[in-house]
Amino acid sequence: MTTEQLYNQIQEKKSFLCVGLDVDLNKIPKHLLALEDPIFEFNKAIIDATHDLCVAYKPNIAFFEAYGMKGWLALQKTINYINDNYPNIFTIADAKRGDIGNTSSMYAKAFFEDLNFDSVTVAPYMGKDSVEPFLAFENKHTIMLALTSNEGAFDFQTLLVDGKELYKQVLETSKSWKNSENLMYVVGATKAEYFTEVRKIVPDSFLLVPGVGAQGGSLAEVCKYGMNDKVGLLINSSRGIIYASTGTDYAEKAREEALKMQQEMSGIVSLKFKV
């Protein structure tokens, strides 16, 4: 999927919501546990209930790997289900991978080719040759960690390197990498004031924003500082939507929560773009 297609989706749906599929068997409705593949069944119902309100789904790969082979199968079925039924949805493998060149190529192959995701998240610590193998794939997107939404973000990401925070150095350096137009960045919503700084460095890039809702970030604040003239944001919500209810009405309740976010986004998109 091209960024232009993603932007078209955002305009059509008046939404820049990404639903995070972080499926923990301890948190899903108990009645699903009797089914052969509870993770996939849970995802399928959530996807069917929310696909018209969001523009992206982001399975966090950890939650699948934790269940071994069964988890991997559920991941495969989930991505196939989205691609088969809702091909306009942008898909993000939240994997936070990164390794030396030839190994990163294998990860890229796993997520872009074998599983056919539109994008994958990567970590920057190993530098250019750990990320460029991902960037080589046409119409695929590499979402690099810049400033994350957790407490530990302040351990290294905000340390001053030549008078400039490390995450800014990461953003700037990455702009010189080959096929850097395929880069997007993770910037956490819990630090809305930082978006102004981020936008000075990467005005045109899409930003994937975790931390709205459960982690305390404000949608309005993030939009105020982080939007560009093509929206340029994908706001992720995981737990706030998928665990809105632990009863048999979980999909319906998930839709209600997604709808609330979409409506707020709709207001923002309308105001900003006069559509």
Add this chain to the structure above:
Amino acid sequence: MTTEQLYNQIQEKKSFLCVGLDVDLNKIPKHLLALEDPIFEFNKAIIDATHDLCVAYKPNIAFFEAYGMKGWLALQKTINYINDNYPNIFTIADAKRGDIGNTSSMYAKAFFEDLNFDSVTVAPYMGKDSVEPFLAFENKHTIMLALTSNEGAFDFQTLLVDGKELYKQVLETSKSWKNSENLMYVVGATKAEYFTEVRKIVPDSFLLVPGVGAQGGSLAEVCKYGMNDKVGLLINSSRGIIYASTGTDYAEKAREEALKMQQEMSGIVSLKFKV
């Protein structure tokens, strides 16, 4: 496995060799491709041929994920084969994972519980709460990237933060984390002179050292600067051993290469520890 048990292995075998299992179907002997599970069959033969010469195996998870379900099954069979047949061998899931707290717990569960590895590699960029969930597992080890062996290591890892390189900041900060005694570190062999600096900060920790051989690092140099009084090194070789031959004699040739390294190590251990 405890670090004491790992050290005992090193003394017994006079080896601190780690064999990296980075199995690329394009590089293994062609006759294996006709088998039902070529990746596992390749690994099994390599393991049987080298287990008495090395103290650790390190499957790089990317090379399994790239083959989807089949790859994951091959990984599971490989780790089970090692644990069942050679339980004294230290096992490393080279996964370079890291995510926010509850997600890191899922990764830890995947590698420490579901697959039963002794250790897993992690990336430091997201800080304390992305690594501590791994450290909480007793007698399991978390091997954090400090200074890697690739070119991109110089993009961020060696930048000066308050007059000190980022990798040193990473090493120092991590020492204050809960259960930090379960930490080991990745330090690349291509930068042998850096080991002196690393040892000033983490004198007692085990270091996993990639980059000897194929990537150009020298074993003697690394030992000179990086050994502590309990050896404290695990030297990884992947391609140099497992792809020593692409013929039917691949396991035999892998043994020959592993033996060369073990013999060199034996000399070093003997000299240093007068055993």
